Amino acid sequence: MEECMNDELVQRIRSNPKYQELVKKRTGFGWKLGIFVLAMYYIYILVIAFNPTALATKLSDEGVMTIAFPIGAGIIIVSFITTIIYVVKANGEFEDLTNQVKEDVKDAL
Numbered sequence: 001m002e003e004c005m006n007d008e009l010v011q012r013i014r015s016n017p018k019y020q021e022l023v024k025k026r027t028g029f030g031w032k033l034g035i036f037v038l039a040m041y042y043i044y045i046l047v048i049a050f051n052p053t054a055l056a057t058k059l060s061d062e063g064v065m066t067i068a069f070p071i072g073a074g075i076i077i078v079s080f081i082t083t084i085i086y087v088v089k090a091n092g093e094f095e096d097l098t099n100q101v102k103e104d105v106k107d108a109l
Helices: 002-015 017-050 068-108
Strands: none
Touching (some): 002 017, 002 068, 017 068
């Protein structure tokens, strides 16, 4: 009996247009951010693999730091920023849609 009610609730949630919108937006946004971050890393790794002298360029004649360090640090910082962007969107737009879906199926609980 309870299992039948859970299946009905699951079907009701899945058929809710707001739930479908939530899944579509969340999945698309996650893929876009993931591809962006992976592309940054892979491009950096490809430059290391195929043109390491480009990253070995010193920032100044007296110093020892190469251009690889600020680029690598920038990739890490951009990764943190993309994580923050996702968290803000998840806690805002995605959470609002989740609450709307909960409100729509509340009477079935």
